[in-house]
Amino acid sequence: MIEKTYQPAEIEGRIARAWEDADAFKAGRPDRRDAEPYSIVIPPPNVTGSLHMGHALNNTLQDILCRFERMRGRDVLWQPGTDHAGIATQMVVERQLMERQEPGRREMGRAKFLERVWQWKAESGGVIVNQLKRLGASCDWSRERFTMDEGLSRAVVKVFVELHRQGLIYKDKRLVNWDPKLLTAISDLEVQQIEVKGNLWHLRYPIEGVSFDPENPASYIVVATTRPETMLGDTAVAVNPDDERYVDLVGKHVILPLVGRRIPIVADEYSDPEKGSGAVKITPAHDFNDFEVGKRHHLPQINVLDIEGKIAIADNSAYLEGLPEGAREFAEEIDGTDRFAARKLIVGRLDEFGFLEKIEPNVHMVPHGDRSGVVIEPYLTDQWYVDAKTMAQPAIAAVRSGATTFVPKNWEKTYYEWMENIQPWCISRQLWWGHQIPAWYGPDGKVFVAETEEEAIGNALGYYVEQEVITPAQAHEMTQDASKRDGFITRDEDVLDTWFSSALWPFSTLGWPDETPELERYYPTNVLVTGFDIIFFWVARMMMMGLHFKNDVPFPTVYIHALVRDEKGAKMSKSKGNVIDPLHLIDDYGADALRFTLAAMAAQGRDIKLASSRVEGYRNFATKLWNACRFAEMNACAAPTGFDHTTAKETLNRWIAHETVRAVRDVTEAIESYRFNDAAGAAYRFVWNVYCDWYLELAKPVLMGEDSAAKTETRAMVAWARDEILKLLHPFMPFITEELWAVTAQRDGLLVLAPWSRKAELSVEVFASPVLTDPMVPPVILPARQDAEFSDPAAEAEIGWVVDLVTAIRSVRAEMNIVPSTLTPLVLAGASAETRARAERWSDVIKRLARVGEISFTDAAPQGAVQLLVRGEVAALPLKGVIDLAAEQARLDKELAKAEADIKRVDAKLSNEKFVANAPEEIVEEEKEKREAAVARKVKILEALLRLKNAT
Numbered sequence: 001m002i003e004k005t006y007q008p009a010e011i012e013g014r015i016a017r018a019w020e021d022a023d024a025f026k027a028g029r030p031d032r033r034d035a036e037p038y039s040i041v042i043p044p045p046n047v048t049g050s051l052h053m054g055h056a057l058n059n060t061l062q063d064i065l066c067r068f069e070r071m072r073g074r075d076v077l078w079q080p081g082t083d084h085a086g087i088a089t090q091m092v093v094e095r096q097l098m099e100r101q102e103p104g105r106r107e108m109g110r111a112k113f114l115e116r117v118w119q120w121k122a123e124s125g126g127v128i129v130n131q132l133k134r135l136g137a138s139c140d141w142s143r144e145r146f147t148m149d150e151g152l153s154r155a156v157v158k159v160f161v162e163l164h165r166q167g168l169i170y171k172d173k174r175l176v177n178w179d180p181k182l183l184t185a186i187s188d189l190e191v192q193q194i195e196v197k198g199n200l201w202h203l204r205y206p207i208e209g210v211s212f213d214p215e216n217p218a219s220y221i222v223v224a225t226t227r228p229e230t231m232l233g234d235t236a237v238a239v240n241p242d243d244e245r246y247v248d249l250v251g252k253h254v255i256l257p258l259v260g261r262r263i264p265i266v267a268d269e270y271s272d273p274e275k276g277s278g279a280v281k282i283t284p285a286h287d288f289n290d291f292e293v294g295k296r297h298h299l300p301q302i303n304v305l306d307i308e309g310k311i312a313i314a315d316n317s318a319y320l321e322g323l324p325e326g327a328r329e330f331a332e333e334i335d336g337t338d339r340f341a342a343r344k345l346i347v348g349r350l351d352e353f354g355f356l357e358k359i360e361p362n363v364h365m366v367p368h369g370d371r372s373g374v375v376i377e378p379y380l381t382d383q384w385y386v387d388a389k390t391m392a393q394p395a396i397a398a399v400r401s402g403a404t405t406f407v408p409k410n411w412e413k414t415y416y417e418w419m420e421n422i423q424p425w426c427i428s429r430q431l432w433w434g435h436q437i438p439a440w441y442g443p444d445g446k447v448f449v450a451e452t453e454e455e456a457i458g459n460a461l462g463y464y465v466e467q468e469v470i471t472p473a474q475a476h477e478m479t480q481d482a483s484k485r486d487g488f489i490t491r492d493e494d495v496l497d498t499w500f501s502s503a504l505w506p507f508s509t510l511g512w513p514d515e516t517p518e519l520e521r522y523y524p525t526n527v528l529v530t531g532f533d534i535i536f537f538w539v540a541r542m543m544m545m546g547l548h549f550k551n552d553v554p555f556p557t558v559y560i561h562a563l564v565r566d567e568k569g570a571k572m573s574k575s576k577g578n579v580i581d582p583l584h585l586i587d588d589y590g591a592d593a594l595r596f597t598l599a600a601m602a603a604q605g606r607d608i609k610l611a612s613s614r615v616e617g618y619r620n621f622a623t624k625l626w627n628a629c630r631f632a633e634m635n636a637c638a639a640p641t642g643f644d645h646t647t648a649k650e651t652l653n654r655w656i657a658h659e660t661v662r663a664v665r666d667v668t669e670a671i672e673s674y675r676f677n678d679a680a681g682a683a684y685r686f687v688w689n690v691y692c693d694w695y696l697e698l699a700k701p702v703l704m705g706e707d708s709a710a711k712t713e714t715r716a717m718v719a720w721a722r723d724e725i726l727k728l729l730h731p732f733m734p735f736i737t738e739e740l741w742a743v744t745a746q747r748d749g750l751l752v753l754a755p756w757s758r759k760a761e762l763s764v765e766v767f768a769s770p771v772l773t774d775p776m777v778p779p780v781i782l783p784a785r786q787d788a789e790f791s792d793p794a795a796e797a798e799i800g801w802v803v804d805l806v807t808a809i810r811s812v813r814a815e816m817n818i819v820p821s822t823l824t825p826l827v828l829a830g831a832s833a834e835t836r837a838r839a840e841r842w843s844d845v846i847k848r849l850a851r852v853g854e855i856s857f858t859d860a861a862p863q864g865a866v867q868l869l870v871r872g873e874v875a876a877l878p879l880k881g882v883i884d885l886a887a888e889q890a891r892l893d894k895e896l897a898k899a900e901a902d903i904k905r906v907d908a909k910l911s912n913e914k915f916v917a918n919a920p921e922e923i924v925e926e927e928k929e930k931r932e933a934a935v936a937r938k939v940k941i942l943e944a945l946l947r948l949k950n951a952t
Helices: 008-021 053-071 086-099 110-123 127-135 150-165 228-233 288-297 328-334 339-352 388-400 411-420 453-466 472-480 498-502 517-522 532-550 582-589 591-600 612-634 651-672 676-703 709-729 734-744 793-815 833-841 843-850 885-910 913-918 921-951
Strands: 037-041 075-079 169-179 184-186 191-206 220-225 236-239 253-255 262-267 279-282 356-369 377-386 405-407 439-441 447-449 527-531 557-561 564-566 608-610 824-829 852-858 865-870 873-878
Touching (some): 008 127, 008 591, 008 734, 037 053, 037 527, 053 075, 053 127, 053 527, 053 557, 053 591, 053 651, 053 676, 075 517, 086 110, 127 582, 127 591, 150 169, 150 447, 150 498, 150 532, 169 288, 191 253, 220 279, 228 339, 236 288, 279 288, 339 356, 388 411, 388 532, 405 411, 411 532, 439 453, 447 453, 453 472, 498 532, 582 591, 582 612, 591 612, 591 734, 608 612, 612 676, 612 709, 612 734, 651 676, 651 709, 651 793, 676 709, 676 843, 709 734, 793 824, 793 833, 793 865, 793 873, 793 921, 824 833, 833 843, 833 852, 843 852, 865 921, 885 913, 885 921
Parallel strands (some): 037 075, 236 262, 405 557, 527 557, 824 852
Antiparallel strands (some): 169 184, 191 220, 191 356, 236 279, 824 873, 865 873
8 A cells, every 4th residue: 555645765765675685786696697788887986985966966877777777687787886095095094093193194104004094994984885875876786896805906916017017107207296285196186276366476587698687678588487486496498489589599598596507598389479578487397388398408307395395405416406606505595495485585585686577466276186275286206107198099099980989979079189198197196095006126226016025026036146236045045034035125105096996997896807707798898977077087097908908998888977066057066065965855855856856957968957946846756656656556556467558448548558658768769878868858748747647637537437348447557557657767766666666566576677668669650749749839740660569649649639739728828817717618610520529529628627618610710719729720719808808918018028128138248258258157057048048938928929919
């Protein structure tokens, strides 16, 4: 018995336990042994994470696909797991130690600290997994993986060693994003660009051989910088080769102020003649662009900062080289000063000696660490790199050939732009939590990369014997006695970038490097569902690794979903206070309502503007479904065993069978093509409009009448269509549909494992769905389709005409403000014999639902009647005397003027280039939406005015 009120909180936990008890999500179930496999890997959330709206969208869409394919009989593996999230996790544990006033990690030591991290992971990590279960994610939780599981760690080591042997992993001194607080290199993804109100300092660099005079521009060259403290590491000034102002200076030198170093003036196209003075200072060790300029001109790289962002030049041989006598005094004075304090000191000294020309306010973007919050430094340091350019070539070719396609396709352009301009991938991190790099260093710094320490020792001993550093006897002795070789080689302390291990996720989770049955069956996966922000950081790297180690793409399709924004279109952020917590929405409205909202709004290429009112609206949809099922149950609607919907005799029942077939086809095709919003929209319209509003309404007189063959058939058809609806909605709303299936379906088994309705194709040309047909627009004809399961165009034409007629009349009544108690006459003008017969058969229904009094037939529409075109024939509503036509005309004219004024006001804003350029993106979008709404309102008013004009 269905409870009177739908309470999602009461059913969701119980349904989740039923799925778990039945191993409903388990891949490789015995009954699916011979089924076609279907696999998806979850983008592994950070083990420190909690469910946010991006996760909710991403996992809802994956779950729709998995539940859909599972119901279609496939052996589904949705591989779950979490990422060890190096920096984030280390920070959590370090913060705990600080809060508890316990020794820090360095006092604790590496081994003890890692013990504490693993302890935290066991106790508190993976909270997000339970939150994903609350969302209804149908992952095979028995196969849950963690990126530092033993098997996955073995895969990471093997990949590193093999790539190193192939020359695709190497160590190099390059610039990285350096976090002076966390003391590690970080990836571009972990860098947040923040707009800062700063300054632009214009500095005078004296030209060598010319007596410096601040009043004589010919004695110096002006450069502008936002970071004057880095000038200590300048090794050149660059000017554009086409800049006529500096042609005679190229090849000459300037004397670096305060330092005294002699540095060249070089010609390079990086310098923009249109910006500032057209001359730029080049600091290869502290700017990514300058680093490239430095390589082109073979400039020295002088690092003037230490790992904490302090000036480090007093004992810096690269800095001191070539300095004139007396320059060391300044180095000693400023050494050890924090970078920002040094900035003030340097600017003051430059001003004192006449080297500061001017200071301009300057708003610019400054990189910050997304976790530490401090300004990131481009920092020159030794790190491990992957030769990404070489590995990218097969990954680019795979997309160009169509082996992997992006949906929407425009993301392929972004993929190509990134991949074709790819830089070496820095994979080392100065952390303790993560996969420690399998590299060991000998006494002279010689590196030995191996899968185990024993292998590294063997390689090292062999090498040093060959180099005659040690004797064979010494090597033998060290092999036999571990204490003799203690400290002979030391392991690299760094760990690998988190993205390195997650790049292996599609095959490491399946047991690689072992050739497991799971690897054979589920790789490559079928589709990857992810956000656009990690196309480069994760998607591209999985493509590289999959092609390199499995000789196949990891997925043939990459579906890129958009962002979830707030209701005004602004990006959610804690600082704005507009973050919407999906768990709060689940608490308030249920998981099904949230899931359906996200699916219904997930149009390809369009961000989602989420408001709790939308979720509440789909909670009402769930309630509508609940009440419809209660209505069916209260009217003893049940489909007998073996019921065949195609044998129905009643026109109304054949119509709902026809419409159900259409809905199945529309939803199926939309999910197959990743048009989730179209799939949800088709299901919603069918359930709410067709089934609830029309079919059940039209069936009520039969269900409440005397027992008859028609009543028996209608009861069965109501139940059959209801069960098809539960199947259609299950991928979107799994909890409520599973609950209703359990209490209404006359069969054993869970809905999650029930067969999907066969994809039914209409075999003949039929009218488009009546609830979508505008009464003023001719019906759309759908193309013929083959292999029909069932269709009845005659039933559709009859019931569809009734629906369209009632809909059109209701629309006019609403437009003309006709009160519900007023019955209007209906005249069918020039009606065909078929339409006359329909009108007579459905007369009572039309009168009741459309608030119509008398129905009459004439050859032509009477004078003063509003005319409606319904499926090619005229229906007229004589309204003279029913409403004040002149007053209605005046009201509509006033509404039209208001709509036009709204359009004009928005157009004035959008045509203002300054407004469009300076207003936040969400405000501009909001104005565009206002215009669209006003235009739509204007069209409706004009239609109503035209009808009114024809009636007078």
